[in-house]
Amino acid sequence: MLGVALGLCWRAGRARCLVYLAITLLAGLLPTATAWFTKFVIDALTAGDVSGAVRWAVALAAVGLGTGFLPHLSRFLRDELNRRLDRTMKDELYTRLNRLQGLARFEDPSFRNDLSMAAQASGASLGSTTAGLFDIARSVITIVSLMATLAVLSPTMAVLVAAAAVPALLVHLSLTRRHVKMLASVSPAARREIFYSTLISDLTAVQETRMFGLGGFLKDRMLGELEVTHRGERRLAGREFRTQGLLGLLSATVAGGGLVWAVSAAAAGDLSIGSVTAFAAAVAGAQGALVGLASGIAAAYRAMLLFRYHRAIVSEPDDLPPASGTLAPLRRGIELRDVWFRYGDDHPWVLSGLDLTLEHGSSVALVGLNGAGKSTLIKLLCRFYDPTRGTILWDGVDIRSVPPEELRRRVGVLFQDYMRYDLTASENIGIGDLPALDDRPRVRAAARLADVDEKLTGLPQGYDTLLSRIYFEGDENDPTTGVVLSGGQWQRVALARTLLRRDSDLLILDEPGSGLDADAEHAIHRRLREHRTGRTSLLVSHRLGVVRDSDVIVVLEDGRVVERGSHEELTAAGGQYARLFAIQAEGYRPAGTPAAATAP
Numbered sequence: 001m002l003g004v005a006l007g008l009c010w011r012a013g014r015a016r017c018l019v020y021l022a023i024t025l026l027a028g029l030l031p032t033a034t035a036w037f038t039k040f041v042i043d044a045l046t047a048g049d050v051s052g053a054v055r056w057a058v059a060l061a062a063v064g065l066g067t068g069f070l071p072h073l074s075r076f077l078r079d080e081l082n083r084r085l086d087r088t089m090k091d092e093l094y095t096r097l098n099r100l101q102g103l104a105r106f107e108d109p110s111f112r113n114d115l116s117m118a119a120q121a122s123g124a125s126l127g128s129t130t131a132g133l134f135d136i137a138r139s140v141i142t143i144v145s146l147m148a149t150l151a152v153l154s155p156t157m158a159v160l161v162a163a164a165a166v167p168a169l170l171v172h173l174s175l176t177r178r179h180v181k182m183l184a185s186v187s188p189a190a191r192r193e194i195f196y197s198t199l200i201s202d203l204t205a206v207q208e209t210r211m212f213g214l215g216g217f218l219k220d221r222m223l224g225e226l227e228v229t230h231r232g233e234r235r236l237a238g239r240e241f242r243t244q245g246l247l248g249l250l251s252a253t254v255a256g257g258g259l260v261w262a263v264s265a266a267a268a269g270d271l272s273i274g275s276v277t278a279f280a281a282a283v284a285g286a287q288g289a290l291v292g293l294a295s296g297i298a299a300a301y302r303a304m305l306l307f308r309y310h311r312a313i314v315s316e317p318d319d320l321p322p323a324s325g326t327l328a329p330l331r332r333g334i335e336l337r338d339v340w341f342r343y344g345d346d347h348p349w350v351l352s353g354l355d356l357t358l359e360h361g362s363s364v365a366l367v368g369l370n371g372a373g374k375s376t377l378i379k380l381l382c383r384f385y386d387p388t389r390g391t392i393l394w395d396g397v398d399i400r401s402v403p404p405e406e407l408r409r410r411v412g413v414l415f416q417d418y419m420r421y422d423l424t425a426s427e428n429i430g431i432g433d434l435p436a437l438d439d440r441p442r443v444r445a446a447a448r449l450a451d452v453d454e455k456l457t458g459l460p461q462g463y464d465t466l467l468s469r470i471y472f473e474g475d476e477n478d479p480t481t482g483v484v485l486s487g488g489q490w491q492r493v494a495l496a497r498t499l500l501r502r503d504s505d506l507l508i509l510d511e512p513g514s515g516l517d518a519d520a521e522h523a524i525h526r527r528l529r530e531h532r533t534g535r536t537s538l539l540v541s542h543r544l545g546v547v548r549d550s551d552v553i554v555v556l557e558d559g560r561v562v563e564r565g566s567h568e569e570l571t572a573a574g575g576q577y578a579r580l581f582a583i584q585a586e587g588y589r590p591a592g593t594p595a596a597a598t599a600p
């Protein structure tokens with residue numbers, strides 16, 4: 001683990017690492033040089049050797065220059081190294097996260113906890129490993145040289161100073177381990193605190209939280225979670241105060257006793273005045289260096305404990321097994337064969353033995369009550385999860401045998417809970433197919449299909465208008481810099497993003513018209529009908545009026561297909577679909593009109 005961390009630092013900046021190490025080692029010798037040169041100056045002065053005293057004073061001044069300058073240079077190099085390390089680690093972390101193609105990991109609370117701990121093991125934190133290790137190296141050099149000085153002057157004192165340092169070191173390590181444990185234990189509370197505080201200020205949430213008067217309630221909950229974190233920190237701080245206070249007293253006692261001994265020895269003529277000065281400097285320097293050593297080891301240890309979370313995330317295997325096959329354009333169709341699925345071993349079955357074929361070129365509509373498993377089925381088709389049992393075949397090829405990216409390249413999907421990106425109108429559509437990001441004619445063609453081109457063209461800066469008033473990329477006082485779209489307009493933008501991939505082999509639309517007014521819904525569905533003709537598509541909608549034109553309508557209930565056929569066949573069969581259709585038609589029928597005369 002330490003080797004991996006050092007390797008990362010090395011990769012982040014080799015030259016800086018080496019210069020930082022050299023300066024650190026040099027700085028380690030300065031306290032000893034100061035102690036000895038001070039002794040030489042005083043001894044020379046006491047002996048009346050003026051030129052010798054001046055020579056040593058010049059040397060002492062040079063050491064002083066180093067002592068004044070090197071720490072700043074060292075800090076400068078350390079901070080730059082930390083920045084580079086931060087970038088290297090974030091690159092590694094987010095590259096790994098991007099490679100996780102399934103959704104299960106992101107839904108796993110323990111993974112999310114590890115992730116929030118890994119975020120704390122950023123460059124600055126891991127930098128403490130290197131900084132800590134360099135500090136250790138510097139402290140060791142200082143300690144060894146000062147201890148040698150002390151041993152020459154008083155071997156007993158050298159042993160006492162070293163003995164007082166051992167408990168300090170052990171205490172630092174134990175406190176550090178507790179600190180990281182505490183961080184891990186309060187991590188869920190810290191995440192919930194962020195959740196509550198976001199609800200108070202997040203634009204999409206404030207409307208509802210204000211309407212329900214949730215401000216005080218959310219703030220109390222947020223402070224409650226903060227208190228959990230504070231309680232953990234307070235407990236640790238109390239322990240730190242007690243143990244470190246005691247250790248401080250112990251080292252002060254050793255230093256004070258030593259000084260009394262040195263002065264008595266000097267009075268008895270056993271030590272020169274210069275030696276007393278050197279002794280005092282050596283004791284103080286050695287104790288300071290030992291404290292530095294202990295905190296350097298503690299910092300490195302803490303960073304290593306946090307770094308473990310970073311390693312855990314970056315070495316986390318995907319929940320989808322790796323595959324390397326390729327997928328040809330769809331020719332025959334997609335078959336779901338005896339598909340069983342549940343979100344976890346302790347969850348109920350959502351799909352239970354589902355058999356369904358989406359014939360190539362046919363438009364299929366999926367209907368069913370809330371919770372029937374329609375969105376889950378879509379997630380399986382996009383391979384966000386693999387079936388617990390059974391297979392999904394693409395022209396006979398099990399989709400588990402191809403990488404998810406390969407499959408997703410061929411599928412266009414509009415999710416029920418689509419994203420609203422704080423980007424420009426053009427980017428909001430263009431990211432549906434990155435190579436087309438700057439292809440304005442293609443972006444506009446998709447917008448026309450989704451019936452939103454006119455709206456976007458009319459925006460203050462046309463397609464370059466930011467669809468957000470949260471971030472500004474220009475004059476923040478200019479009201480035309482960003483706009484807010486309505487729900488239905490957003491839905492059309494999301495639809496345009498999906499339709500940008502005109503050549504997708506499978507088009508999936510999950511409630512594409514839920515936010516549209518009647519006119520818009522009618523117009524869009526007419527266009528979608530044209531667009532879906534001859535293409536393989538799957539439409540999920542609760543509005544049975546828009547699914548009736550599909551080639552095949554499939555009714556899902558209790559995780560399996562219970563009805564299948566055209567609108568006419570299903571209404572004639574008098575089953576679940578006919579019942580739902582009749583209920584909706586009833587809502588549209590003016591009082592006194594016969595049921596057959598209207599449609600939802």
Ligand SMILES: Nc1ncnc2c1ncn2[C@@H]1O[C@H](COP(=O)(O)OP(=O)(O)OP(=O)(O)O)[C@@H](O)[C@H]1O
Pocket residue numbers: 107343347350368369370371372373374375376377
């Ligand atoms: N990520 C998840 N983890 C655990 N259970 C889930 C998850 N997503 C959905 N479920 C459960 O799976 C079942 C089917 O949900 P799904 O969203 O597929 O239904 P749906 O048919 O799309 O419903 P609706 O018409 O309301 O959109 C529900 O009981 C739901 O609670």
